[in-house]
Amino acid sequence: MRFQRGANLVNNMPYETLFARGIHVVTTGQVFAEPVAELGLAMALNLARNIVDADLAFRQGNELWGGDGNQTARLLSGADVGIIGFGDLGRALNRLLTGFRTHTKVYDPWLPPSILIDNSVEPALLDQVLSQSDFVFVVASVTSENQGFLGADSFAKMRKGAAFILLSRAGVVDFPALMAAVRSGHIVAASDVFPEEPLAKDHAVRALPGFLRSAHRAGALDIAFKRMGDMVLEDMDLIDRGLPPLRSKRAERETVSRMRSMPVARN
Numbered sequence: 001m002r003f004q005r006g007a008n009l010v011n012n013m014p015y016e017t018l019f020a021r022g023i024h025v026v027t028t029g030q031v032f033a034e035p036v037a038e039l040g041l042a043m044a045l046n047l048a049r050n051i052v053d054a055d056l057a058f059r060q061g062n063e064l065w066g067g068d069g070n071q072t073a074r075l076l077s078g079a080d081v082g083i084i085g086f087g088d089l090g091r092a093l094n095r096l097l098t099g100f101r102t103h104t105k106v107y108d109p110w111l112p113p114s115i116l117i118d119n120s121v122e123p124a125l126l127d128q129v130l131s132q133s134d135f136v137f138v139v140a141s142v143t144s145e146n147q148g149f150l151g152a153d154s155f156a157k158m159r160k161g162a163a164f165i166l167l168s169r170a171g172v173v174d175f176p177a178l179m180a181a182v183r184s185g186h187i188v189a190a191s192d193v194f195p196e197e198p199l200a201k202d203h204a205v206r207a208l209p210g211f212l213r214s215a216h217r218a219g220a221l222d223i224a225f226k227r228m229g230d231m232v233l234e235d236m237d238l239i240d241r242g243l244p245p246l247r248s249k250r251a252e253r254e255t256v257s258r259m260r261s262m263p264v265a266r267n
Contacts, residue, residue: 015256025256026235026248028228030088032219036139036192037092039218040167043190044135046212047163048074072161074134076100082133084126084150085140085168086111086119088249093137093167094121105129108140110255130157136164142171144258150174155181166191167218175205182210192218 018025046052050072057063077100083090086108097104098120105124106116113123130136136158140146151174158164158181166173170193182189190212194205197216205211235245 015251015253019253024239024245025251026245027251028231028248030249031224031227031231033088033092035221035224036089036167036218037096039192039214040093040137040139040165041096043165043192043212043214044076044137044163047165047188047190048076048135052212074161076102076135078102079134080132081105082107082124082129082136083121084108084129084136084138084172086116086121087139087141089139089167090137091119093139094119102135105132126154127157130154131159134159134162136162138164138166138172139168140172142169143255147171148174150178152177152180155187158187160186162187164189166193169193170195179205179208179211182208185210188212190214192216 013025015025050069054063054069063069079100079102081097081102081104083093083104083106086094086106090106090108094104094106104121105128106121107124107126107129108116116123124132138150148171150172155164155177164178164181164187166178166189170191175195178189178191181187188210192214193216194203196203199206199215205213231247234247238245238247
């Protein structure tokens with residue numbers, strides 16, 4: 001059995017040979033789903049209530065009191081939410097959003113509608129998710145089919161003032177187009193991932209108003225790494241007893257060769 005440590009399976013080994021020899025390729029990446037989802041929720045709440053900028057203004061003595069500080073504030077509770085991608089991370093995020101009674105649409109072309117309905121979300125086209133949401137969460141892996149598929153046209157379709165939260169990989173987004181949409185004031189955005197990591201010190205996104213930044217730290221918690229070890233040990237015990245691995249996610253012949261996510265160099 002071969003283990004991959006990252007959140008996404010990567011097309012970095014001879015899968016056909018491994019499949020032919022009956023070798024399992026698995027990833028423990030689902031341990032990151034819950035911590036990444038929690039940080040994504042925090043980002044959405046911050047964009048909704050301007051928490052970070054209000055704190056910075058307070059430190060500088062420029063705070064706005066009461067309603068004066070809420071000119072762009074909105075509620076997450078009861079909001080229209082869109083999720084792009086519905087793997088482990090999308091499902092973990094949806095569980096957190098349940099408490100906010102959101103109206104959630106999901107676009108995931110790799111899943112049948114019944115799976116989305118079973119998870120109490122509405123299957124939708126990409127254009128519907130973009131144009132009918134107050135908050136759009138992007139949790140899709142990079143594949144051979146979707147690199148940079150969220151570009152200027154996508155952002156133009158979003159509601160004015162909507163929040164775009166990128167949690168998976170920057171490769172699914174035209175990053176300059178995302179920055180332009182934020183700079184124009186059409187949307188606000190948050191991202192835990194970037195086209196280059198670490199990001200250049202002079203990269204324009206560092207000083208972009210309306211853009212909340214996180215240094216790819218959403219999933220890198222000690223508890224996640226410990227759970228990863230527990231999963232490996234449990235699966236190794238199953239294999240020792242002649243049983244298939246069940247805790248880790250197995251690479252599928254039909255999809256693994258289409259994965260294009262870059263491995264994370266630093267955790």
